[in-house]
Amino acid sequence: MEAIDIFSYFLLLLLLLSGIKVVTTSNVIHAAIFLVFTLATTAILFILLSAEFVALVLVLVYIGAVIVLFLFGVMITRAPLGPNAELDNDQNKIFATLISISIFGIFTYILLQTFDSTVVIREGTSTKLLGEILLSRFVFPFELVSFVLLGALIGGITLARKDNALMDEDQI
Amino acid sequence: MSFSSELLIKVLVVLATAPVMALGLTLLEVKGSAWMQRRPGPLHVGLRGFIFPLATAAKYFQKETIIPKDVDEPVFKWAPAWVIAAVVGLFTIIPLSPTLVVRDLELGVFFLLAISSISTIGVLTAGWSSANKFSLMGGLRAAGQLIAYELPLILSVVGVVIQAETMSTVGIVEKQIEFGFPFVIAGQGIAFIIFMIAATAEMMRTPFDMPIGESELTMGFMTEYSGIRFLIFYISEYINLFVMCAIASTLFLGGYHIPLLPTEWVNFYGPLVLIGKTFILAFLLIAVRWSFPRFREDQLQTLAWKVLIPVSLLNIMVTAIMKVVF
Numbered sequence: 415m416e417a418i419d420i421f422s423y424f425l426l427l428l429l430l431l432s433g434i435k436v437v438t439t440s441n442v443i444h445a446a447i448f449l450v451f452t453l454a455t456t457a458i459l460f461i462l463l464s465a466e467f468v469a470l471v472l473v474l475v476y477i478g479a480v481i482v483l484f485l486f487g488v489m490i491t492r493a494p495l496g497p498n499a500e501l502d503n504d505q506n507k508i509f510a511t512l513i514s515i516s517i518f519g520i521f522t523y524i525l526l527q528t529f530d531s532t533v534v535i536r537e538g539t540s541t542k543l544l545g546e547i548l549l550s551r552f553v554f555p556f557e558l559v560s561f562v563l564l565g566a567l568i569g570g571i572t573l574a575r576k577d578n579a580l581m582d583e584d585q586i
Numbered sequence: 587m588s589f590s591s592e593l594l595i596k597v598l599v600v601l602a603t604a605p606v607m608a609l610g611l612t613l614l615e616v617k618g619s620a621w622m623q624r625r626p627g628p629l630h631v632g633l634r635g636f637i638f639p640l641a642t643a644a645k646y647f648q649k650e651t652i653i654p655k656d657v658d659e660p661v662f663k664w665a666p667a668w669v670i671a672a673v674v675g676l677f678t679i680i681p682l683s684p685t686l687v688v689r690d691l692e693l694g695v696f697f698l699l700a701i702s703s704i705s706t707i708g709v710l711t712a713g714w715s716s717a718n719k720f721s722l723m724g725g726l727r728a729a730g731q732l733i734a735y736e737l738p739l740i741l742s743v744v745g746v747v748i749q750a751e752t753m754s755t756v757g758i759v760e761k762q763i764e765f766g767f768p769f770v771i772a773g774q775g776i777a778f779i780i781f782m783i784a785a786t787a788e789m790m791r792t793p794f795d796m797p798i799g800e801s802e803l804t805m806g807f808m809t810e811y812s813g814i815r816f817l818i819f820y821i822s823e824y825i826n827l828f829v830m831c832a833i834a835s836t837l838f839l840g841g842y843h844i845p846l847l848p849t850e851w852v853n854f855y856g857p858l859v860l861i862g863k864t865f866i867l868a869f870l871l872i873a874v875r876w877s878f879p880r881f882r883e884d885q886l887q888t889l890a891w892k893v894l895i896p897v898s899l900l901n902i903m904v905t906a907i908m909k910v911v912f
Contacts, residue, residue, distance in 0.1 A: 443661060443714060450707060466693055470700040478703025478736070485710040486729040489722060541693055541753070 422462060429455040442488050446481055453477050467541050596688050600677045607861075608824035611868055612639040615824075618872040646817035654717065654810050661715035666811070666818035668708030673822045675701045676829045681756045683842050683856030694755040695747055698833060699740050702788065705826075706732045709790075709797070712819075713807035724806020727883065728790065728797035734890035735787035735794075741898035742780040745905040746837050749773060755833075759841035763849075768840035773905065778838040780898050785830040786871055787890070789823065793878040796886060827868055835863035 432451035439445050453476045460469035548556050616638050620628035628635040653659065679694040681687040691697050709732070713725015746769055747753055750761040762768050770778045787794040798806045808819050835841060841863075842856035843849075881889070 441658075443658065443711065447661065447707075447711065466691070467696075470693055470696050474696070474700040474703060478700060478706065479733075482703070482706050482710065482729060482733060485707065485714065486726070486733070489710065489714050489726055489729070 418462065422459065425455050425459055425462075429459070443485070446484050446488070449484075450477055450481055453481075467544060600674065600688060604674050604677060604825050604828075605821060607828040608821045609639040609643070610865070611824045611827055612642065614865065614868060615872050615875075618869060619876045622873065622876045643817065643821075646813060646820070649813040649816075651813040651815065652810075656717040657810065658715040658717070661711050662810070663815070665708050665712035665715065666815045666822070668711070669705045670818050670822040670825070672701055672703075672705035672708070673826045673829060675704075676833070679755045680829065680832045680860075681759060681836060681841060682860055683852045684756050684760070686853060686856060687756060690754055690756045693753050695743050695753045695758075695837070699736075699743070702739075703736060705822075706736075709807055712811070713797075716807070716810040718809055720804050721807050721809045724797045724809070728807060730883075731787060731790070731794065731797060731886060731890075734887055735784045735894075738780050738890060738894035738898050739784035739788060741895065741902060742777040742784065743837065745774050745777040745898075745901045748902065748905045748909055755836050755841070758837055759843060762840045763843050768838060770838040773908065774838060774901075776897065776901050777905075778834070780894050780901070781834055781838065782867075782871070783894060784890075785834065786874070787886075789826050789830060791823075791827070791871060792875040793881050794886060795880060796883055827871065828864060831864040831867040831871070832860060834867055835860060839863050839867075 429452060432448045432455065435448040436445050436452060439448065453472055457469040457472045457477075460466075460472065613636065616628040617635055619625070620635070628638055632638065632641065653662065676698060678688045679691055679697055681690065706729070709728045710725050713721045713723075713728060716722070746758060749769060749772075750758045752758060752761065758769075762772075765772055790797050798808065808816060811819060842852060842860045844855075844859050847855055847859075
């Protein structure tokens with residue numbers, strides 16, 4: 415076993431432990447911080463697979479934006495510190511276990527079916543290549559996704575916005 | 587040289603350089619502000635004021651670490667670590683010469699944007715875990731500000747990337763050498779101004795220091811910190827100042843290169859040139875800090891969302907069109 419393999423297994427262990435802590439801790443902020451660890455170890459695993467771009471997107475979008483917005487939301491709504499009893503609900507434990515196991519099963523099956531004997535590791539992922547593929551072969555899904563996001567953005571603003579008639583121009 | 591020993595040397599060099607640069611910039615800030623306000627203290631006391639940064643550091647080292655009773659202890663204790671780790675991590679992509687760089691990443695600029703966003707987590711968790719209303723307000727303001735100004739920071743760099751056709755920092759400097767002019771003259775002047783404004787806001791320096799606001803929020807998210815942890819926040823602010831100015835000089839001002847010097851000697855003069863440019867930019871920001879009053883919170887948000895982001899989007903459009911035309 416090479417050093418890099420030991421490192422990968424160590425990261426996987428860390429990923430597993432922090433993932434478990436995310437769902438078991440009853441403190442929202444602690445859960446968010448363990449989620450950062452989970453995402454960071456995932457990013458490092460992507461780097462080990464020489465998918466630098468995916469790793470950095472994971473850091474920029476998930477750690478830099480999603481977690482920050484999450485913390486922001488928690489700070490606005492739940493300022494008191496300490497564990498939260500509401501988060502410890504165990505009424506649906508069996509159901510949740512069943513769903514988790516089936517999702518894990520489906521993903522494992524699909525991944526094994528698709529990539530079982532294919533070697534996907536290449537020497538260095540070219541970001542230029544990725545950009546060219548995104549804007550040629552996958553241009554339609556790419557534009558579609560951005561359209562959906564734009565729709566979500568406008569919808570969010572419309573829902574959050576106060577009624578125009580009630581709003582003075584100075585108060586914006 | 588094996589990979590691990592090379593890595594060890596690079597890490598040690600970065601860990602030695604970062605605090606030295608922070609001390610240098612502290613000295614520049616103290617002496618600059620004293621010069622602007624005609625204060626005799628930092629200009630004349632103690633070896634003409636040169637002993638000042640070391641005295642400050644020594645003061646914080648011997649201070650007692652106070653941890654208030656109600657804080658969320660692990661989160662509170664580790665909050666400064668996020669900030670300094672993110673800031674020191676950015677040293678990876680600063681090129682002192684084509685070869686004197688920790689790692690010339692293919693995605694250098696993208697790495698900068700991804701890693702610099704991590705320090706926000708430190709600021710937010712510091713504000714939240716302090717169990718203090720002032721800290722919480724500081725944290726909230728910091729979150730709003732850092733999210734808003736991250737966008738113009740990213741978007742202003744995109745123009746440079748389009749013009750240079752690469753994201754590697756060494757590649758961007760080489761492109762400027764090849765072109766003959768630094769990007770600040772050759773088309774990215776507006777992007778440079780936006781980058782500097784957004785970087786000042788990301789560093790939470792005056793006039794964008796609403797999250798700290800010592801006269802209204804008593805240091806905001808740093809209120810409850812003392813001793814060594816406060817020193818870490820303080821020193822990472824100056825390391826961040828160095829890093830942001832160094833990256834601005836790399837992306838816009840031609841980095842380690844100045845015209846008329848022989849390129850084969852770049853390993854000798856490169857570091858000096860880059861550090862010189864960095865300190866000039868830092869002096870600019872210091873002059874701004876001691877000249878302008880603090881923004882109001884809504885003005886700050888308006889500036890980001892209604893001015894900087896549209897202008898930087900326009901800059902990207904114009905750069906892209908010019909790239910296609912020429």
